[in-house]
Amino acid sequence: MKLEVNGEITQLNEGASLHDLVIKLDIVGQRIAIEVNQEIVPRSQHALHKLNAGDKVEVVRAIGGG
């Protein structure tokens, strides 16, 4: 299935969870926050949260800024 991750079309297997996406992005264990269709999904729920085709996912982290 296709979904949008940080503005880019991304391919994932049907039934994939948010944690599967985190593995695919190679950011397991990093300090990140994720929003699916503008709703925050808490880190504790990543493995339980099933993604759907067309979902819009934002994955963010802290970077330098004032």
Next chain:
Amino acid sequence: MSEQNDAMVIAGKRYLSRLLVGTGKYKDMQETRLAIEASGAEIVTVAVRRTNIGQNPDEPNLLDIITPDKYTILPNTAGCYTAEDAVRTCRLARELMDGHDLVKLEVLGDQKTLYPNIVETIKATEILVKDGFKVMVYTNDDPIVAKQLEEMGCVAVMPLGSLIGSGLGILNPHNIKLIMEAANVPILVDAGVGTASDAAIAMEMGCEGVLMNTAIAGARNPILMASAMRKAIEAGREAFLAGRMPRKRYASASSPLEGIIG
């Protein structure tokens, strides 16, 4: 007065440093870390961005260098031009910081001036305060707006000295004084400081603290400037507490007039 007795209190937490620093525009993580250590800052701002933007795979994560156990991390909403985007960013920041809910709200008006959009700032403040955030708000130097933001529940109000990244110093000290006179929450100058004397002036005026980024990161030697800023903030604070002498139009001799030879 000992340092211990002169803490700055924000949202119920005591800080011995009145200098708040950003983490943007540094050459690399090493320079970021050294500059922040030299500044003595306890509150450090960070931006929230997509993981694939500006990421160097070899570079460690900022929060592994500037760690939340050592610093109070203050996520900002830089780059947001609407209340909606700012609120979304704050909610992501809270998740990122495991529920830590102190945020720096800035909703900008345009890219040329990065001047705050007050209408959107007020809208975002209302939502964030209701949602339990502790909001330190970036605003213009309008005393009425500053008071309204305080009354809405912001834990600190942070008027600009001059435009973000301009280094022009505090262009309207009279307004900053009006804001401080009316305030019941800490007033910090955010943006505009160019060099150490600007920071000292803000503190001599009685500001609770100063937030800066480019003045340090944009200096030829950022680590040395961070140290200069630490001293300027401390010197300015002590001068404020000491109370300056009155200005006079004519000279007043420092040495006794009696016993002059001849």
